[in-house]
Amino acid sequence: MAAALLVPSLLAFALAACQPGPSQTPEGAPMATDAAATAVADAAFQELAGQWLEKSMELSPVAATQIGDHRYDDRIDDLSQGGRTRALEFQRRILTQLDTIDTSALSRENQVDAAILRNQLRYDIWSGETLQSWAWDPQIYSQLAGSALYGLMARDFAPMPQRLKSATARMQQIPTLFTQMRQNLDPARVPRIHADKVAAQNAGILSLVDGLILPHAGRLKGEDRKQLDAAVATLRKAVEEHQTWLDQTLVPNAKGDFRIGETLYDEKLAFALNSPLSRQEIRTRVEADIERTRAEMYGIARGVLRGRDGAPVAMPDAPTPEQQQQVIEAALELAYADRPARDEVVEVATRSTEQATAFVREKDLVTLPDTPVKIILMPEFQRGVTVAYCDSPGPLDKELDTFYAVSPIPDDWTQAQVDSFLREYNTRSIHELSIHEAMPGHFLQLAHSNKYPSTLRAVLGSGPFIEGWAMYAEKVMADAGYMDEDPLMQLINRKWNLRAMANALLDQAIHVDGMTREEAMELMTVTTFQQEREAAGKWERAQLTSAQLSTYYVGYSEHLDLRREVEEREGEAFDLKAYHDKLLSFGSPPVRFARQLLLDEPIR
Structure with a gap:
């Protein structure tokens, strides 16, 4: 049976997955509605959520593939003016209909989903009409092209010949995507850093063709094989022509400002975080936590260095800023000395993931997923923004692999660049990275999340909840x-915490306060002890993105706040594993809603 037939209609799936539950209110509070009213409201919301899911997958075929709805695997997104207009009209219509539903009458779980959907609809409309990334960010197009092919070939969700035919269809459409990109972008609004990045990565899509598609081309015969070969040839020519346009037109004329400014940043941050924390509150927390964490690191470093040859002479209880810096840096040098060879990074990631998994199982900290994570080399088109990420299967793709993707060291790096990278990603840092990305971080949390019955919530997973959990x-x-x-x-662990704090500061300071490269590099290399290569990469990432770098620290802070509140309420009855399992059972909602569900408080 064809795999597409095994995947139920997303509408039917959503309706079946979100059956109305009993109305619940905090102890002692009056019932907001009776069961009949809740049933009516839940049914109306389920129908609307199903409409949104159904049409959204049709409008975003590449995202649909990633989610696990494979009805549109032979299509890619239409980013033409007409395609964008159709998407905006649909989003406005759904938002208008959502506003007619009495959300206070919904069951608690549906109240959360309704709030998440409303935020996403408003975010999408704002992005299309106000931020207008389609007019100035070429990454949207290049990443869509790469994801269109990678999402088909990375996992065995269907027989290879079927996936190859879908890849053929998408390769045939990518030249049209390039045309839309050239029509939509206004070079005067495109930041130079964005143009340079896309120009450097453009050929990377051919590495996907050569590495993931052509090795399997022999699985197609006759006319299917001819069409694949023709699509590859056409795509190669289109990539070459597109490269000429990037090099000769876009890059020389890219005059835009990568800083999006205070108004756009604050609006985007509110949508992206869906958190009660404001930009100013985040900054206040970060600055206090940096000071506290550096003090902890100084205490650990003194213990490490005491009695060692070459240790700093002055290690007083109350150090000056210069003494604190010197002592911490001296201890970190001991960690930096233990680092892998340039071709052993993935091996170290694999071994450390196995060790972390064994520890979680031994200590019974949280229920473990049934299947292990698979560690792979990061695809070329994804490199340049982050050193690693966790790539879980979509919520509709069951029993498929989760990838912990690690970026290899580029072949063209100088030895000095390699040394800087491996000082930052020393053996202990890679171990910390494996905890964050794999176990018990992203891999474990997303495995739990994909079991939550609401497809809507799985599709609209909260970045702060997900990234915050990994830090937590x-x-x-x-x-x-x-x-x-x-x-x-322990020292490396605190240093990684500092990195997340620096991320949140960089994010707002660069886009709102005009932070310079020199100021950013000082924050990273001095205040938070990052190596030059890591800091330079983060400076580039902060220019290429906005709001995302804040998700780590904000989510982490909210997770810590929630854990402390529950511990205080439950006292000696608090059970860590039970807490983790209960929290993760909600899927990946914004932490504010997870808190309200966990503490049985009104959803707002």
């Missing part, structure tokens, strides 16, 4: 004793 997982491991016998690992 690092602390859980530290608190459980994973690093007790290795103070250098």
Whole structure:
């Protein structure tokens, strides 16, 4: 049976998955509605959510593939003016209909989903009409082209010949996407950093063709094979022509400002975080946490260095800023000395993931997923923004692999660049990275999330919840004793916390306050102890993105706040594993809603 027939209609799936539950209110509070009214409201919302899911997949075929709805695997998104207009009209219509539903009458779980959907609709409309990334960010098009092919070939969700035919159809459409990109972009609005990045990565789509598609081309015969070969030839020519336009037209004329400014940034941050924390509150928290974490690092570093040859002479209880900096840096040098060879990064990631998994199982910290994570080399078209990421299967793709993708060291890096990178991603740092990305971080959390019955919530997973959990997982491991016998690992753990804090500061300081490269590099290389290569890459990433870098720290702060509140309420009855399992059972909603569900408070 064809795989597409095995995937139920997304509308039917959504309606079946969101059956109305009993109305619940905090103890002692009056019932907001009776069961009959709740049933009516839930049914209306389920129908509307199903409409949104159904049409959204049709409008965004590449995202649909990633989610696991494979009805549109032979299409790519239409980013022409007409395609964008149709999407905006649909989003406005759904938002208008959502506003007619009495959300206070919904069951609690549907109240959360309704709030998440409303935020997403408003975000999408704002992005299309106000931010207008389609007119100035070429990354939208290049990443869509790469994802269109990678999403088909990375996982065995269907027989290879079927996926190859879908890839053929998408390769035939990518030249049209290039044309839309050239028509939509206004070079005067395109930041030079964005143009340079896309120009450098453009040929990367051919590496997907050569590495993931052509090795399997022999699985197609006759006319199907001829069409694939023709599509590849056409795509090669289109990529070459597009490269000429990028090099000769876009890059020389890219005059836009990569800083989106205070108004756009604050509006985007509110949508992206869906958190009660404002930009100013985030900054205040970050600055206090940086000071506290550096003090912790100084205490650990003194213990590491005491009695060692070459240790700083002055390590007083109350150090000056210069003494604190010197002592921490001296201890970190001991960690930097233990680093893998340039071709052993993935091997170290694999081994550290296995060790972390064994520890989580031994300490019974949280229920483990049934299947292991698979560690792979990061696809070329994804490189240049982050060193690693967790790529879980979509919520409709069951029993498929989760990838922990690690970026290899580029072949054209100088030895000095390699040394800087491996000082930052030393053996202990890669271990910390594996905790964050794999176990018990992203891999574990997303495996739990994909079991939550609401497809809507799975599709609209909260970045702060997901990224915040991964940071929180690092602390859980530290608190459980994973690093007790290795103070250098404790030091690296705190350094990684500092990195997330710096991320949140950079994000707003660059886009709102006009932070310069020199100021950013000082924050990263001095205040938060990052190596030059890592800091330079983060400076580039902060120019290429906005609001995303804040998700780590904000989500982490919210997870810590929630854990402390639950511990205080439950006292000696608090059970860590039960808490984790309950929290993760909600899927990946914004932490504010997870808190309200967990504490049985009104949804707002």
